[in-house]
Every structure is written in structure tokens, then in C-alpha cells.
Amino acid sequence: MNLKSISKIFLIVSIPVVFLSLLSSHAISADETTDYPVPPPPFSEGIFPCSGCHAGMEVNTNIRELSFHEDIKLKHFDGWCFNCHNPDNRDVLRLASGKIITFKESEYLCGQCHGEKFRNWKVGVHGKRTGLWNGRKEYRLCVHCHSPHQPRFKPLKPLPPPVRPEDSKYKTIEQIPLNPLNSIKE
Amino acid sequence: MSDLFQPAKNLFTAMKFVAKGGKWYYGWLALLSLFIFIGAISYIKQLDKGMILTAMRDQVSWGFYISNFTFLVGVAAAAVLLVVPAYLYNFKPIKEIVLLGEILAITAIIMCLMFVISDLGRPERGWHILPLIGAMHFPASLLAWDVLVLNGYLAINCIAVFYVLYRLSLGKEYKMSVLWPIIILSIPWAISIHTVTAFLYNGLSARPFWNASILAPRFIASALCSGPALMLLIFQIVRRVSKMEISNTAIFKIAELIAYTMGLNLFLFAAEFFKEFYSGSVHLAPMQYLYFGLHGHSNLVIWMWLAFIFNLTAFFIFLRPKTRENFFTLNLACVLIITGVYIEKGMGLIVPGFIPDVLGEIYEYGPSLIEKGVALGIWAAGALFFTLFLKFALPVYTGELRFKSSGFERKE
Amino acid sequence: MLKKTGKHPLYKSVDRRSFLKGTAFGLASLAIPFGTSDASVWDAFFQKHFREMDDDEIKSVIKRMEKEYADEYKTDFKIKTTGPLPGVKFGYGLDLSLCIGCRRCVYACVKENNQSRDPQIHWITVLQFKNGERWVNVFEEADRYYNPQEVPEEGHFYMPVQCQQCENPPCVKVCPTQATWKERDGIVVIDYNWCIGCRYCMAACPYGARHFNWGKPHIDKSEINPDVHYFGNRPRYKGVVEKCTFCIQRTRENPGRYPACVEICPVGARKFGNLLDPESEIRYCIENKRVFRLKEDLNTSPKFYYFFSI
Numbered sequence: 068m069n070l071k072s073i074s075k076i077f078l079i080v081s082i083p084v085v086f087l088s089l090l091s092s093h094a095i096s097a098d099e100t101t102d103y104p105v106p107p108p109p110f111s112e113g114i115f116p117c118s119g120c121h122a123g124m125e126v127n128t129n130i131r132e133l134s135f136h137e138d139i140k141l142k143h144f145d146g147w148c149f150n151c152h153n154p155d156n157r158d159v160l161r162l163a164s165g166k167i168i169t170f171k172e173s174e175y176l177c178g179q180c181h182g183e184k185f186r187n188w189k190v191g192v193h194g195k196r197t198g199l200w201n202g203r204k205e206y207r208l209c210v211h212c213h214s215p216h217q218p219r220f221k222p223l224k225p226l227p228p229p230v231r232p233e234d235s236k237y238k239t240i241e242q243i244p245l246n247p248l249n250s251i252k253e
Numbered sequence: 254m255s256d257l258f259q260p261a262k263n264l265f266t267a268m269k270f271v272a273k274g275g276k277w278y279y280g281w282l283a284l285l286s287l288f289i290f291i292g293a294i295s296y297i298k299q300l301d302k303g304m305i306l307t308a309m310r311d312q313v314s315w316g317f318y319i320s321n322f323t324f325l326v327g328v329a330a331a332a333v334l335l336v337v338p339a340y341l342y343n344f345k346p347i348k349e350i351v352l353l354g355e356i357l358a359i360t361a362i363i364m365c366l367m368f369v370i371s372d373l374g375r376p377e378r379g380w381h382i383l384p385l386i387g388a389m390h391f392p393a394s395l396l397a398w399d400v401l402v403l404n405g406y407l408a409i410n411c412i413a414v415f416y417v418l419y420r421l422s423l424g425k426e427y428k429m430s431v432l433w434p435i436i437i438l439s440i441p442w443a444i445s446i447h448t449v450t451a452f453l454y455n456g457l458s459a460r461p462f463w464n465a466s467i468l469a470p471r472f473i474a475s476a477l478c479s480g481p482a483l484m485l486l487i488f489q490i491v492r493r494v495s496k497m498e499i500s501n502t503a504i505f506k507i508a509e510l511i512a513y514t515m516g517l518n519l520f521l522f523a524a525e526f527f528k529e530f531y532s533g534s535v536h537l538a539p540m541q542y543l544y545f546g547l548h549g550h551s552n553l554v555i556w557m558w559l560a561f562i563f564n565l566t567a568f569f570i571f572l573r574p575k576t577r578e579n580f581f582t583l584n585l586a587c588v589l590i591i592t593g594v595y596i597e598k599g600m601g602l603i604v605p606g607f608i609p610d611v612l613g614e615i616y617e618y619g620p621s622l623i624e625k626g627v628a629l630g631i632w633a634a635g636a637l638f639f640t641l642f643l644k645f646a647l648p649v650y651t652g653e654l655r656f657k658s659s660g661f662e663r664k665e
Numbered sequence: 666m667l668k669k670t671g672k673h674p675l676y677k678s679v680d681r682r683s684f685l686k687g688t689a690f691g692l693a694s695l696a697i698p699f700g701t702s703d704a705s706v707w708d709a710f711f712q713k714h715f716r717e718m719d720d721d722e723i724k725s726v727i728k729r730m731e732k733e734y735a736d737e738y739k740t741d742f743k744i745k746t747t748g749p750l751p752g753v754k755f756g757y758g759l760d761l762s763l764c765i766g767c768r769r770c771v772y773a774c775v776k777e778n779n780q781s782r783d784p785q786i787h788w789i790t791v792l793q794f795k796n797g798e799r800w801v802n803v804f805e806e807a808d809r810y811y812n813p814q815e816v817p818e819e820g821h822f823y824m825p826v827q828c829q830q831c832e833n834p835p836c837v838k839v840c841p842t843q844a845t846w847k848e849r850d851g852i853v854v855i856d857y858n859w860c861i862g863c864r865y866c867m868a869a870c871p872y873g874a875r876h877f878n879w880g881k882p883h884i885d886k887s888e889i890n891p892d893v894h895y896f897g898n899r900p901r902y903k904g905v906v907e908k909c910t911f912c913i914q915r916t917r918e919n920p921g922r923y924p925a926c927v928e929i930c931p932v933g934a935r936k937f938g939n940l941l942d943p944e945s946e947i948r949y950c951i952e953n954k955r956v957f958r959l960k961e962d963l964n965t966s967p968k969f970y971y972f973f974s975i
Contacts, residue, residue, distance in 0.1 A: 191946040192760075192954075193974060195933035200945075201753075202920030212932070220932065222815035226768035229809065230785045232310035232616045235879070237302050243885040244782045248772035248929075303903045304862075305784055305880035314867040314877060374862020374877065374904025377710065381842040381861055388714045388843040388859070396841035396865050458963045459835060459871035535803045548805065612790060612826060612873040613804025 101171050103189070103206045108170045111138075115170075117157030126154045142217040144180075151176055151215065177209040184209075226251075256657075263422075263656040270654050271644045278494075285637040292630010295623045296371060304374060306623040310616060313607040317620035318372040320599035321628055322365050323450060324479070327472065327598055329361035329406065330447040331480015335507070336436055346503035352417060352650060353491065354484055355410045356642050358443075362407040364635040371627050395453040402446045409439045414646070422649045422656045447472050460606045462539035465528075471521045472598070477514035478564075479594035481507050482587040489584070495647040505578050508586075512571035515590065519568060522561075539605035542615070552617045553604060556596050563593035705729050714843065715856045715895070726858075727895070734900060738889045745894045747917040749850035755911050756851075756968045757924075758936035758950040759825060762975040766791050766816045766823030770926035770935065774827075777912060777925035778898040779890050781882030788909040789827045789926060790873060796820050802960070827926075828853065828874035828909035829959060829967030836866035836875060845906075850917070851940075851968050852910050854896035862904040871960050872967075875908045911937070940968065 120135075130147050133139060141147070153161035160168050160176050168175055178185030187193035191204060194212065198204040212220060226247050256262075274282075299306050309316045332354040339347040370376050381387040382400055391397040413435045420427040451469035458464050485507055492499045529540040541547050543557045570576045570586035577583055609615050620628070648654035708729055713722065727744050734742040771789045780786040792807040794800045800807065807824075817823065834853050837845050844859040845866060867875045881903040893899040894914035901907050912924035916937075922928070927935040938945030947970070950956060954972040 187974060190949045192758075192936060192949055193933065195930060196946075197923060197928050199920040200916060200923050200938050201750075201942075207933070220765070222817065223765065223767045223769075223931065224814060225766060225812065225816045226772050228768075228812045229771075229787050229790070231810065232312050235305070235310060235784050237305045237880055238783075240783060240883055243883045244785075245885060246772055246776050246782065246888055248769070248776055249888075251769075303878070303880040307879075310879065311867065311873070311876050314864045369863075372863065374864070374906075375860065375902075378842075378859070378861045381714075381844070381859055388717070390841050390843045394839050394841040394865070396839065396863065400841070453865075454868075457835065457839070457869050459869055535799075538805060606868065609805050610873060611804075611871050612792060612809070613807045614809065615805075 101169075103174065104203065105171065105174075105206045105208050106211070108173065108208055109211055110170075115158070121157040128154065139216050142219070143215065171208075173215070174209055177215075181209075224251075259657055266656065267645050267654065270648050271641055274644070281640065282637065285633040285640070288629050288633030289637065290630075291626050292628075292633060295626030295630060299371070299623050299627065300376075306621060308618055308621040308624065310618075312610040312614050312616035313604060313618040315372070315603050315607070316618050317600070317624045317628055318368045320603045321631070322368040322372070323602060324595050324599045325361045325365045325368065326403070326447055326450045327476030327594070328480045328483060329358045329365065329403075330443045330473070330476045331484070332358035332410070332439075332443060335481065335484065336440060336443075338506070338510075344506070346500045347506060350484075350488060350499050350503060352414065352646065353487060353643070355414050356639065356646060357480075357484065357487065358410045359407060359414065360635050360639040360642070362403055362410070363638060364631055365403060366407075367631045367634065368628075371631065395449060395456055398449045399446075399453055402442065402449045406439070406442050406446045409435060409442055413439065418646055418649050421652075422654065423658055424652075424655050444473065447476050454602070454606060457606075459611055461536035462605045463602075465525065467521055467525050467528075471518065471525070474514055474518035474521055475594045475598050478511055478518055478567075478590050479598070481511050481514075482567075482590040482594075485511075485587050486584065486591075489580070491643065491647065495643075496651045496653065497647050501578075504583075505574075508571050508577040508583055509574075511590065512568065512577065515564065515568040515571060519564060522564075538609055542608050543601060543605050547609065548615060550608070550615045550617050552619060553601060557601055560593040560596035560601060563589040564597070567593065705733065709858070712858050714859050716846075730899070734891075738884075738886050738891070738900070740886065740889060740891050742891045742893060742899070744899055745892075745914060745917075747894065747913075749848050749852075750917060750919060750921075752939075752941055754849075754851040754940045754968070755830065755916060756938060756940040756945075756947040756951075756970065757830070757911065758947050758954075758956070758970045758972060760934040760936070760974045761822065761824060761971050762973040763932045763934035764791075764823045764825060765932055766793055766811070766818075766821075767931060769929045769931055770825060773925040773929035774909070776888065777890055777915075778909075779884055779893070779900050780907075781878060781880075781884060781901070782888075783883045784878075784880045786876045786878070786882070786907065788874070788876065788907075789825050791823055791825045793818070793821050793823055796822060800824070801957070802962075824971070826872055826874070826959070827969075828911075829872050829965070829969040830909075830911060832966035832968060833964060835869040835871065835963075835965060839865045839869040841865060848896075852896075852913055853908070854910055854913065855906060855908065856896070857899070857901050857905045857907065860905040862906065864906065866906055871963050871965060875906050877906050878903050 128149065149161075151160055153159050153167060156167075158170075160170060160173060162168060162176060163179055174185065174188065178188075184193050188206070188209070191206075194209070195207045196204050209215075209218075307316065307318075332351075335347055335351050335354040338344045339351045370379065373379060382389055382397065384391065389397045389400070391401070413432065416431060416435070417427045448469050451472040454460070454463035455466070455468045456464075485504055488499045488504060491497055526540070529537050538547055542550065543553055545551070546554050567586040567589040570582050570589075577586070604618055607616075607618070645654070708726075712726060715723070718726065723746060727746065731742045731744055734744075768791055771787050771791060774780070774788050775782070775786075778788065780788065790809050792804065792809055793811040794807055798806040811818070811821075830851055830853055832847075832851065834847055837847055837853060841863060842859060842861055844861070845853060845855045847853050862877070864877055867877060878901050882901050884900065889900070890898060892914060894910075894917070897910045897913035912922075912926075915922040916924060923937050924935075927937045936946050936950055938947035940947060940951075942948065950972055951970060954974065956970040956972040958967045958970060
């Protein structure tokens with residue numbers, strides 16, 4: 068098969084792909100206004116918009132123990148809040164260049180330091196990506212898996228090991244074992 | 254004189270001969286029938302619940318059935334050892350007993366087929382493997398080859414035995430011009446059934462223990478030990494219970510041949526043992542499991558050393574004319590060889606192919622009750638078939654049983 | 666073996682009555698298809714090899730099976746026979762530096778592909794290795810039964826293994842009945858109605874990817890996935906071999922979803938795509954990462970690439 072016929076096939080294939088993916092029930096609630104389709108950022112309950120509290124507050128640029136956000140322990144390089152958060156408007160983030168971005172595009176912020184990860188992420192090689200292998204894909208923001216304040220991936224409880232061959236015997240089934248996957252919520 | 258009912262009458266005559274016997278004979282038949290019953294019940298349970306009743310699992314996916322199959326292919330092939338001197342060198346004393354060897358070969362092949370069918374997850378789909386009506390994967394699959402050569406070998410031996418018995422039963426001498434081509438064909442064919450069976454395992458690069466080119470030669474060598482040893486025992490029983498005369502010369506000649514083949518078998522074993530242990534590559538693991546145990550798993554170690562000691566002892570017994578011509582030591586050596594080869598070419602060959610398994614797991618397999626039951630049933634069925642066949646064939650051979658011709662065939 | 670079954674509460678000891686019943690059932694199953702009035706049993710018995718059936722025959726076989734499955738699992742089945750997509754050859758990537766051994770993939774696969782819950786069948790085996798132990802060609806130090814409170818365990822790494830969809834598959838070569846073959850998109854499939862259960866393919870597979878239905882497969886009706894493919898996740902039978910098909914029922918669609926294991930992986934270690942598409946992520950992996958394949962020395966040429974992103 069030559070290149071031309073392959074590209075023709077791709078063309079034929081891609082038209083219904085684009086069309087169907089718009090209708091597809093697998094389509095995710097990702098924001099179409101961003102460069103990469105991602106689900107909404109994982110804010111803590113009731114914390115966003117930040118301006119709800121911060122709008123009238125004076126900006127304190129001293130590095131200190133936070134009194135309200137006591138749950139935030141920064142274990143992510145030797146930085147502090149305003150490396151990423153924008154002191155002038157807390158509802159958005161600020162790149163080192165001074166450029167303002169929304170929380171929905173935080174990958175650009177992470178990508179400032181983690182360039183290789185960012186490159187891999189863009190092509191779908193780093194990080195979880197779901198959807199259609201030959202159609203529309205859903206990305207995850209870096210912060211969906213890595214808390215920005217403590218980015219190390221959280222350990223998980225493994226699902227049960229397989230049954231050993233010596234324990235796999237004939238038995239009269241009273242209850243068929245259920246899939247342990249159904250017991251986890253993630 | 255044409256008589257349409259003559260074949261039926263002949264069958265009746267034959268059945269009368271087969272049914273006659275002493276209390277030992279009936280006892281033997283009853284015992285075999287009991288074993289066959291146990292085997293049948295076991296197999297029916299296996300059919301019903303599935304092969305989960307065996308001890309085989311994904312890690313060790315072949316076990317006792319395939320082990321027995323492999324051993325029996327060897328027994329079947331060994332008939333050749335008797336055919337070669339008998340016909341090629343016209344060695345008279347052996348010639349008279351080739352018939353027994355061929356009947357044993359037929360029995361062994363039938364048992365092989367029974368063991369393979371017992372090992373199938375879907376025996377009712379067995380016809381899928383056949384050419385024309387099924388989708389035989391020939392020539393790519395060695396199992397397809399095996400189906401062909403085993404059935405071919407069965408056919409060749411059946412034809413030879415049938416022809417000889419047919420002629421003799423009518424009181425005529427069989428013609429060498431008819432038998433000769435069959436014999437010439439059966440010699441390489443016997444080698445081929447065991448070679449193909451060896452290649453069946455040999456061709457799997459996933460299983461380093463089998464993927465050694467010495468496998469086929471070792472198969473042949475060990476078969477040429479156990480098969481004739483089994484024959485020697487059968488000969489002695491036959492000449493005790495029937496009028497068939499088997500001379501000591503023939504028995505001692507075969508014993509001498511076994512000494513040579515056992516020598517070869519031990520040499521090939523040493524070659525393999527040296528290569529694996531001296532080079533000590535990662536492919537040593539199955540061999541280490543067999544002879545010294547692996548990561549604390551050593552179920553087969555005692556058996557393998559026992560087999561080795563048996564084979565070695567039998568070799569020396571057969572080597573010395575004095576001991577091989579003494580019936581006590583001769584029979585002892587026969588039993589040792591049969592047991593030794595049964596361990597070595599049965600479980601000792603199949604199980605280490607799967608230990609450790611391809612992902613490194615060690616699951617120590619040992620046959621379950623159901624597997625033992627089915628195997629017992631098949632061995633008993635084989636013994637029963639062999640007994641009844643001999644009960645018919647021996648009187649024909651000795652001239653006690655004669656059929657009347659139905660008069661259809663050409664007068665000579 | 667049978668005696669031991671009495672010890673566990675899930676097992677019932679085999680008493681004489683159930684023994685006799687079993688014997689009777691066994692005899693009955695021997696008698697099939699003889700002496701039954703149900704024509705579909707005969708149809709199943711005489712069903713041809715999939716590739717020898719014409720469209721009408723396939724249609725009637727599918728109809729029969731949909732009814733059989735519906736009767737057994739009390740839900741409507743849709744059995745697809747979708748063929749390979751043109752210009753597609755599937756490839757898989759697995760990032761070993763990310764895998765944490767959580768086994769989510771194992772059970773997502775079980776759920777999607779209707780594996781038997783009892784006797785248990787898993788198409789994916791996750792191996793745990795100690796750092797510094799022999800691993801890539803020797804698996805004896807591997808542990809597939811690890812079960813700590815949390816993974817990843819300190820000082821360990823993980824390698825999931827499933828069907829490697831070899832370009833040169835030894836399992837296909839050895840099958841005596843041509844019940845398994847490689848399709849144009851590179852997926853090695855099995856016709857579960859043609860397999861005789863000889864397990865030669867399992868002996869030939871260097872990756873432990875093939876699994877046998879040692880007993881009748883059991884799946885709770887509430888957990889059945891009725892969206893199935895003939896070569897993929899349709900419920901299997903006792904006594905046949907099965908294996909991973911890269912979720913053929915998902916991936917052969919246009920557009921097609923990622924395999925279930927890719928979709929579930931919480932760390933995004935699993936990558937999938939079209940090897941013939943230069944823009945696919947699998948091609949990116951192969952071209953930009955140092956990939957390796959398992960047991961390269963056997964020349965099976967898997968389309969399953971392991972790599973390290975870190």
C-alpha cells in the first residue's frame with residue numbers, strides 16, 4: 068500500500084471520526100476552549116473562585132506558615148505561592164513570563180520546569196489519556212494526578228492477587244465472586 | 254462352496270476361543286474390567302465438570318495424560334527393533350514373535366489416542382483436526398503431523414497383522430512378497446512416529462527444556478529400551494500360557510540389543526546433563542528442578558534419581574551375558590528399565606517443560622485422583638485389548654484355530 | 666483432590682448423590698448431540714470454521730449464539746463480527762517507569778472481556794521484581810501474588826504481561842485445527858467454537874498469555890458485558906483457550922475506544938495506537954523512547970513495546 072492510498076484511507080476514516088466523536092456518548096465534559104480537552108481542574112470543595120475571599124484582602128508577600136490554608140503543605144521544590152499563583156488576581160495563574168493563564172490550562176505552568184514531561188504529555192505519552200484511539204482524546208491536567216503542592220503520585224491499595232493454581236479447585240458455586248474493581252471508587 | 258454366513262460363523266468360532274480360559278484368565282479380565290469401569294467413571298466426571306478436576310492449570314497445562322502418551326508412543330515405535338533383525342537379517346527365532354510386537358504396537362497406538370482424547374478440552378470437536386472434514390493445520394502444526402503418522406502407523410500394523418492372521422487362519426502360509434513392502438515401510442515409519450512426537454515438544458522455543466536438539470535422539474534411544482523390555486516380559490507370559498514357542502535365543506538376543514540401546518540412552522543423557530550443567534545458562538532451571546530442586550521445589554528429584562539408578566542398573570544387567578541370561582535378573586532389569594523410562598520419558602519429560610513456567614512461576618504438578626483414574630482405565634483398556642487380541646491371534650498362529658473359507662476368494 | 670473440597674465453606678463435599686448426578690450429567694453430555702430434540706445443539710456441533718462460513722452462515726450462527734447467551738445470562742447480547750480496519754496495525758506501549766502494580770488493569774480487563782470469575786481467569790499478569798534482581802529474561806524471581814497494603818512497594822518495580830500480539834506468533838503456528846490466527850490488523854484471535862482444547866498453543870506461548878477454561882466459566886449476571894465481539898469478549902465455553910485481543914470489540918470500531926486496560930490505568934502507563942499512523946502515540950514511543958520487547962531472542966516479534974519514560 069503506498070502513502071497516497073493510506074492518506075486517502077485516513078481521510079475517509081477521519082471524516083466520520085470527527086462527525087461521530089461530536090455525537091459520541093463517550094464525549095467527556097471537557098472544556099473546548101482550551102488547547103487540550105481536559106476535565107475541570109480538581110478544586111477542593113468550595114474553594115474556587117479564590118476571589119470570593121481574596122478580593123478584598125491585602126496581598127502579603129512574606130513567606131510564612133499559612134493560617135487559613137493549613138491543609139496545604141508545600142513539598143514541591145523550594146518555591147512559594149507566588150511562583151504559580153497570581154497575587155493580583157487569585158482566580159488565575161501566572162507564568163514566569165508574566166503571562167496570565169486560567170486553571171484550566173495549568174499544564175503550561177507545570178511545563179515551565181517539566182519540559183520533557185510536557186512534551187510527552189502533549190503527544191499523549193506521559194499521563195493518562197482516554198477516549199478514542201483513532202478519534203477524540205481526553206487529556207488529564209497534570210494536577211489531576213499530581214497535587215501541585217505535593218506532586219508525588221499517591222500510593223494505591225492494589226487489587227487482590229490472582230488465585231494460586233493449587234487453590235483453584237472445582238466447587239459447587241453458591242455465589243459467583245464479584246469483580247473487586249466494583250468496590251473501588253476513583 | 255460359497256457360504257454367505259461363513260464370516261459370521263468364523264467370528265463365532267473366534268469368540269468361542271477368546272471366551273475360553275482358566276480362572277486366572279477370568280480373574281484377569283474381571284480386574285481389568287473393574288479398572289476400566291473406574292476409568293470410565295473418572296472420565297465421565299471430567300467431561301461433566303471440566304478439566305478442573307485434573308491438577309493441570311495454566312502454569313502446567315499438560316500433565317499425566319500427555320506423559321503417558323509420550324511413553325506409549327515409544328512402546329509403539331519399539332516394535333521396529335523386533336522387525337529389523339527378524340526380517341532384514343532373517344534371524345529366525347525373533348521372526349516368529351514379530352507378530353506379538355506388532356499387536357503391541359497397535360495396542361500402544363490405541364492407548365496413545367485414548368490418552369490424547371482424554372487430554373482434550375472439547376473431545377467432541379476432535380474431528381476439526383482431520384483433513385477434508387476439519388481444518389487440519391498441515392504442515393505447520395506438529396500435532397497435525399502426529400495425527401497423520403500415528404494413524405498411519407496404526408494402519409500399517411493393522412494391515413500387517415490382519416494379513417498374517419487372515420492367511421494363517423485359513424491354513425495358508427503368508428506371502429513375503431505381500432508382507433515385505435509393508436515391513437519396509439513400517440521401519441522408517443516407526444522411527445518417524447517417535448521423531449514427530451519428539452519434534453512436537455522440540456519445536457517450542459518457549460520451553461528451553463524441550464528446545465534441545467538431543468530430544469529426538471533421546472526419545473528414540475529410550476523407546477528402544479522400554480519397548481523391547483516390555484516385550485520380553487510379555488513373551489515369557491505368552492509362552493507360559495499358550496502353545497506358542499518362543500526360544501530363549503530370541504529372548505537373550507533382544508536383551509543384548511537392549512544393552513546397546515540403553516548404553517546409547519545413557520550416553521545421550523550424559524551429553525545433555527553435561528551441556529546444561531557445565532554451561533549453566535538460565536535454561537538450566539528445568540534440569541536443576543528435575544535433579545536438585547529449584548527454589549525449594551523438589552517433588553520430582555527422588556523420582557528422577559530413581560529412574561537414573563534403575564536405568565544404570567538395568568544397563569549393567571543386560572550388558573553381562575551371565576545376568577541377562579538368568580531369568581530372575583533379566584526380568585528384574587526389564588522392570589527397572591520400564592519403570593525408569595516411564596519416569597524419565599513421562600512426567601520427567603513433560604512437567605519440567607512447564608517448570609518454571611514462561612513467567613517464572615513454579616507450580617508443582619502431581620496428577621489428581623481423576624487423572625490417575627482415567628490413566629488406570631486406559632492402561633486397563635489397553636491390557637484388555639491386548640489380552641483378547643492375543644487370545645485370538647495365538648491359536649491362529651499355533652494352528653489351533655482355523656477358519657473355513659467362505660469360498661469367495663480366488664482358488665490357489 | 667475431591668476430598669479436600671470439603672474444607673472450604675464455598676465448597677460442598679462431593680457426596681454420593683451428587684457423584685451419581687454428576688455421572689448422569691456426564692453421560693448426558695456424552696450423549697449430546699444424540700437424543701436431543703434441540704436443533705441448535707446440532708447446529709453448534711456442525712458449525713464450520715469461521716473463515717469457511719459465508720455471510721448468511723455467519724448471520725445464522727450469530728443469531729443462534731445471541732439466543733444462547735440471552736437465555737443463559739438473561740440479557741440481550743449484540744455479537745459483532747467487525748473485520749479489521751484498513752491501514753491499521755495495532756501496537757501497544759507500556760511505560761515501566763510509571764507502572765505501580767495496582768492491578769486495576771487486570772480487573773478492568775476481566776470486567777470488559779467477560780473472563781470467568783470462577784475458575785478465575787486473568788488475561789493480564791502483573792509481575793513484581795525487586796530492584797537489582799534478574800528480570801528481563803529470567804522471571805523466576807518474579808512474584809505475581811504480591812499483596813501489600815499499598816503499591817508501589819519500596820525497592821520494587823512492576824511489569825504487566827499479557828498477549829504480546831506477536832507478528833510471528835508461535836501459538837498460531839502450532840494450532841492443529843487452525844482455530845487461532847493473526848488478523849490483518851495484527852490481532853491474534855481464536856474461534857472459541859473451533860478450538861478443541863488441546864492446549865498446544867499454551868505450551869508454545871512464551872508469554873503465558875493463553876488461558877484455558879478448566880471448568881465451566883462463571884460470571885454473575887449482574888456483571889456481564891453484553892457488547893461483544895465474536896473473536897473477543899463473548900462468553901467462553903468450558904474446555905477452550907482464550908486470550909487478550911486488544912479489546913477487539915472496542916478497538917475495531919471507527920472511531921474506536923482505547924482498550925479497557927489503557928482506559929483504567931491510573932498512572933497512564935499504557936499506550937495504544939496504530940503502528941501505521943506516524944502521528945499515533947505508539948509511534949511516538951517507538952521513535953522517541955528506548956523500547957524493548959519481551960524475549961526478543963525467540964523472534965516472535967511482539968507488537969507490545971515496553972519502555973521507560975524516566
